[in-house]
Amino acid sequence: DAKTTQPTSMDCAEGRAANLPCNHSTISGNEYVYWYRQIHSQGPQYIIHGLKNNETNEMASLIITEDRKSSTLILPHATLRDTAVYYCIVRAGGATNKLIFGTGTLLAVQP
Amino acid sequence: DTAVSQTPKYLVTQMGNDKSIKCEQNLGHDTMYWYKQDSKKFLKIMFSYNNKELIINETVPNRFSPKSPDKAHLNLHINSLELGDSAVYFCASSRQGRTTNEKLFFGSGTQLSVL
Numbered sequence: 001d002a003k004t005t006q007p008t009s010m011d012c013a014e015g016r017a018a019n020l021p022c023n024h025s026t027i028s029g030n031e032y033v034y035w036y037r038q039i040h041s042q043g044p045q046y047i048i049h050g051l052k053n054n055e056t057n058e059m060a061s062l063i064i065t066e067d068r069k070s071s072t073l074i075l076p077h078a079t080l081r082d083t084a085v086y087y088c089i090v091r092a093g094g095a096t097n098k099l100i101f102g103t104g105t106l107l108a109v110q111p
Numbered sequence: 112d113t114a115v116s117q118t119p120k121y122l123v124t125q126m127g128n129d130k131s132i133k134c135e136q137n138l139g140h141d142t143m144y145w146y147k148q149d150s151k152k153f154l155k156i157m158f159s160y161n162n163k164e165l166i167i168n169e170t171v172p173n174r175f176s177p178k179s180p181d182k183a184h185l186n187l188h189i190n191s192l193e194l195g196d197s198a199v200y201f202c203a204s205s206r207q208g209r210t211t212n213e214k215l216f217f218g219s220g221t222q223l224s225v226l
Contacts, residue, residue: 041219044215101155
């Protein structure tokens, strides 16, 4: 079973920042937080991952709370092409890459 | 060039038939995976191979048999297809699957419809 809880859906205005929350209150010390997204009719796409520190790459920023029980994915300037289901996943480091996907958040970017 | 490619993109077949889905990756990755996405959109891992060795085998009916002729290919053969096998099947790859946190690259999926 997925170890994360995400809102079912969210809306965001085009050009604004999209902040997608994720709760993972039972996360273990060696588990990473991963974010993937799935645009309609495509395969999932890796976005970002982190362990303790905040992370940023060309796609997004990941903010992890100090107690690591929750995190937020930030898309700084959402575009219509960012409309997708966003999955927050926790996964132990050192294990096989057994990503367990939950139900995700459907982000709808509005024009 | 497509990094992870699957064929066919669509597969429509009758119950009881045997079919195969092919997957190839040109990323030089060591590990490949098969995921199934059902009608409720849940994505579940089925199998994983690392350098042609099976490393993940979830509770999947033995009608499903993965085959990895080399580390760039992981095919999925399904015997005696059933209605419940209808789903989208995704192939994925990563650099290493055992001890690292490598990100997965997914193919675009194969929509299987069993009539």
